[in-house]
Every structure is written in structure tokens, then in C-alpha cells.
Amino acid sequence: MPNFDVKDIKQAEGGRLRIDWAEREMPVLRQIKERFAKEQPLKGMRISACLHVTTETANLMKTLQAGGADVVLTASNPLSTQDDVAASLVSHEEIPVYAIKGEENTTYYKHIHAALDHKPHFTMDDGADLVSVLHKERRDLLSGVLAGTEETTTGVIRLHAMAADKALKYPIIAINDALTKHFFDNRYGTGQSTLDGIIRATNVLLAGKVFVVAGYGWCGRGLASRARGMGSDVVVTEVDPMKALEAVMDGYRVMPMIEAARIGDIFVTLTGDINVLDEHHFAVMKDGAIVANSGHFNVEINLPGLEKMSTSKRLVRPYVDEYMKKDGRRIYVLGEGRLINLASAEGHPASVMDMSFANQALSLEYLVKNADKLEKRVYSVPTEIDQNIAKLKLAAMGISVDELTPQQVKYLASWEEGT
Numbered sequence: 001m002p003n004f005d006v007k008d009i010k011q012a013e014g015g016r017l018r019i020d021w022a023e024r025e026m027p028v029l030r031q032i033k034e035r036f037a038k039e040q041p042l043k044g045m046r047i048s049a050c051l052h053v054t055t056e057t058a059n060l061m062k063t064l065q066a067g068g069a070d071v072v073l074t075a076s077n078p079l080s081t082q083d084d085v086a087a088s089l090v091s092h093e094e095i096p097v098y099a100i101k102g103e104e105n106t107t108y109y110k111h112i113h114a115a116l117d118h119k120p121h122f123t124m125d126d127g128a129d130l131v132s133v134l135h136k137e138r139r140d141l142l143s144g145v146l147a148g149t150e151e152t153t154t155g156v157i158r159l160h161a162m163a164a165d166k167a168l169k170y171p172i173i174a175i176n177d178a179l180t181k182h183f184f185d186n187r188y189g190t191g192q193s194t195l196d197g198i199i200r201a202t203n204v205l206l207a208g209k210v211f212v213v214a215g216y217g218w219c220g221r222g223l224a225s226r227a228r229g230m231g232s233d234v235v236v237t238e239v240d241p242m243k244a245l246e247a248v249m250d251g252y253r254v255m256p257m258i259e260a261a262r263i264g265d266i267f268v269t270l271t272g273d274i275n276v277l278d279e280h281h282f283a284v285m286k287d288g289a290i291v292a293n294s295g296h297f298n299v300e301i302n303l304p305g306l307e308k309m310s311t312s313k314r315l316v317r318p319y320v321d322e323y324m325k326k327d328g329r330r331i332y333v334l335g336e337g338r339l340i341n342l343a344s345a346e347g348h349p350a351s352v353m354d355m356s357f358a359n360q361a362l363s364l365e366y367l368v369k370n371a372d373k374l375e376k377r378v379y380s381v382p383t384e385i386d387q388n389i390a391k392l393k394l395a396a397m398g399i400s401v402d403e404l405t406p407q408q409v410k411y412l413a414s415w416e417e418g419t
């Protein structure tokens with residue numbers, strides 16, 4: 001394979017404009033990039049990144065390159081690539097990119113292999129597909145890998161499973177565990193961009209609709225509150241009693257999916273789980289129900305099952321497939337069941353990715369210094385990095401906060417004082 005594979009290199013100019021537009025909203029990453037350019041903390045390091053190829057990711061790649069790294073990028077989902085961004089990274093930044101929006105699964109994996117051909121010292125993953133291929137099919141490269149980072153909840157779960165099996169061959173920092181990542185990216189980023197994806201794909205009015213949110217984790221909480229803000233009647237489904245109770249106290253109706261399936265107009269899965277919407281749910285859905293997924297993999301909606309139950313399937317708008325069931329009722333599936341915020345919209349707004357990717361850049365700098373002292377397991381982002389990003393973000397927003405007085409420091413550390 002040549003040293004890039006993008007849809008159309010002529011789209012580069014448009015991509016550059018959008019990358020610059022995103023950078024305006026990424027002040028923390030911009031500061032890191034300026035410091036990296038002076039200090040060169042990543043000099044000589046080869047990095048293979050497997051991330052959604054978006055304008056924000058482009059700014060992360062430019063930051064790593066400014067720090068002296070030799071970077072290649074492949075997509076972390078077949079439907080999340082922004083082709084103009086891929087073209088600009090190749091054309092303007094000379095960063096090899098292997099990503100084409102809508103690529104087949106075979107091409108997706110061929111691209112992952114191409115990124116691994118770079119013989120990385122560090123991997124940067126989103127969903128752990130790169131790490132998984134490296135450990136299963138490219139074991140010859142493992143001895144050269146020093147460490148890695150992982151962006152999302154689902155990837156972190158897979159890596160913990162690998163570590164528990166003693167299959168993980170190098171240390172990985174779980175970016176998702178940073179508070180400045182999941183508090184903001186998963187909640188506000190997914191919350192807003194999932195609605196954006198649904199609206200762009202369908203142009204439906206959300207007010208007055210029964211909107212079913214499957215999973216009340218970080219992403220689900222964000223989506224539920226935003227759907228309510230748009231006037232939807234929000235129903236939550238959960239398997240964790242604590243999360244279910246939280247959803248009840250937050251004012252939502254909570255019920256099993258089989259009950260929600262009968263009343264819902266729009267369904268969104270955000271669980272990281274499999275077959276959350278299954279055949280017995282499709283069987284009772286209303287005519288015209290819309291289903292979408294914003295969890296990492298396209299397994300949350302049982303599409304092969306729905307296909308079996310249907311007499312026909314046709315694309316009625318971009319990113320909207322109409323399944324005609326044998327009972328004559330129609331179900332509309334958005335974005336082939338892949339992350340809808342990236343399939344039909346542009347992913348998270350830059351302002352939240354500023355913090356997620358600041359964690360990526362600073363964790364990588366930390367790994368360059370410390371990888372040799374770490375074990376082959378999953379680590380959290382060091383607290384100092386997390387706290388520092390929160391401070392920098394507040395400062396960039398022009399917000400200052402109080403500091404503890406010496407008296408308060410003493411009081412909070414003491415146990416003698418009472419009523």
C-alpha cells in the first residue's frame with residue numbers, strides 16, 4: 001500500500017479550513033502544541049494512531065508532529081472519517097493517513113495493518129482495534145512497542161480484559177478514565193453531537209416524541225438531558241440498578257426495553273453492550289420507529305436479526321435505511337447502526353475534544369519519560385495531568401476560581417474541630 005489512502009486528495013483545501021476552524025476552540029491543545037514545538041518531547045518517536053479522522057484529531061496529529069513525533073493515522077471506524085480532513089493531513093502536513101469514509105471492513109483492517117507497518121514505539125487507539133490486531137496478527141512488532149493510550153470506554157473495557165488474561169504486552173493509559181475526558185466528552189460531547197446526528201439524518205422534530213435512551217452512563221446522561229431540553233418525553237432503560245435509580249431521581253421514566261419498545265418514537269443505544277435492541281424489541285415497535293446507536297461498536301442494534309424479520313430494505317435518505325418488516329411496519333435505522341454522531345454529523349464539538357486530546361498529548365509525553373517503569377497493564381491518566389487540564393481550560397475560558405485560605409487548608413486537614 002502507498003504511504004496514504006484517502007478518498008480524494010483534491011479535498012485538502014476544504015479540510016484545512018475546517019481544521020483551522022476547530023483549532024479556534026482548542027486553546028489547551030494549542031498551548032501544548034506551542035510548548036511541544038519548543039521542547040520536542042516526542043522527538044524520534046514513531047506513533048501509530050487509530051482515531052476518528054475528524055478536524056479535532058487533525059489538531060492532535062499536528063500537536064504530536066510539532067513535538068517531534070513521526071505520526072501515521074488510520075480510522076477507528078469505517079464510517080467516521082472526514083475525507084477532506086484526511087486529504088489535508090496528507091497534503092499539507094505530510095502525515096500518512098489511511099481512511100476513507102464508508103470503507104468496507106476489509107479495507108478498514110487493511111488500513112490498520114498499514115498503520116502498524118510504521119513499526120510504532122507508541123500506539124494511540126480508540127476502541128482497541130489497533131491494539132487487538134497488533135496482539136493477534138502482528139506480534140513480531142510487539143517488542144518494539146513501548147506503550148500506548150486508549151481513548152474510549154469500550155476500548156478500556158477490552159484492554160482490562162486483555163490485562164486480566166495476561167495478554168497485554170505493554171502498558172496503556174486509559175484516557176477515558178481522566179475526569180477531564182469522560183465528564184465532558186462523553187456527557188456533553190456525545191449528548192450534543194448525537195442529537196446533531198439524528199437531526200441531520202432525519203430532520204425530525206424532537207419535541208413531543210418519546211425518546212428512548214438505552215444506557216444511563218456518561219454518554220446516556222448527556223443525551224437524556226439534551227433530548228429533554230428539546231421537548232422530548234425521555235424514557236431510560238438500564239441494567240444497573242444504581243444508574244436506573246439515578247435516572248428515576250433525575251426525573252425520567254425507567255422501564256425494561258421490551259416496554260419502552262412499544263411506546264418509543266426514537267431509540268438510541270449508548271451502552272457498549274451487544275443486541276440491546278433485539279428481534280423481540282423490533283417485533284413490538286411502532287410503525288416508523290427510528291433507531292440509532294452512539295456506542296462504540298455497531299453491535300448494539302441487532303441488524304442481522306432485523307434484516308431477517310424484513311421483506312425489504314432501502315436507503316430513503318443519506319444515513320437512513322428503511323426496513324419493511326413482514327408485519328408491514330417500518331423501522332428506520334440511522335447510520336447503519338454505527339456511531340451516529342460521527343456517521344451523519346461531525347462528532348463532538350472541538351471545545352470538548354480540546355480536553356480529551358490534551359490528555360492524549362500529555363499522557364504520551366508522560367509515557368515517553370516513564371514507559372520503562374510501567375507494568376504491562378492499564379493505567380489511569382496521572383491526576384496532575386487531569387487537574388492541570390481543568391485549570392488550563394478554565395483559564396482559557398476566562399474563568400477564575402477561589403483558592404483555599406491557609407485557615408481552610410488547616411481546617412480541612414484536622415479532625416479535632418467539631419460543633
Ligand SMILES: NC(=O)c1ccc[n+]([C@@H]2O[C@H](COP(=O)([O-])OP(=O)(O)OC[C@H]3O[C@@H](n4cnc5c(N)ncnc54)[C@H](O)[C@@H]3O)[C@@H](O)[C@H]2O)c1
Pocket residue numbers: 152153154155182185186190214215216217218219220237238239240243270271272273276294295296297339340341348
Ligand atoms: N459516540 C461517541 O462519540 C462516543 C463518545 C464516548 C463514548 N462512546 C461509547 O459509548 C458507549 C457508552 O460509553 P459511556 O462512557 O457512557 O459508558 P458507561 O459505562 O458510563 O455507561 C454505559 C451504561 O450502559 C449500561 N448498559 C449496559 N448494558 C445495557 C443494556 N443491555 N441495556 C441498558 N443499559 C445497559 C451500563 O449499565 C452503563 O450504565 C461506549 O461504547 C463508549 O465507548 C461513544
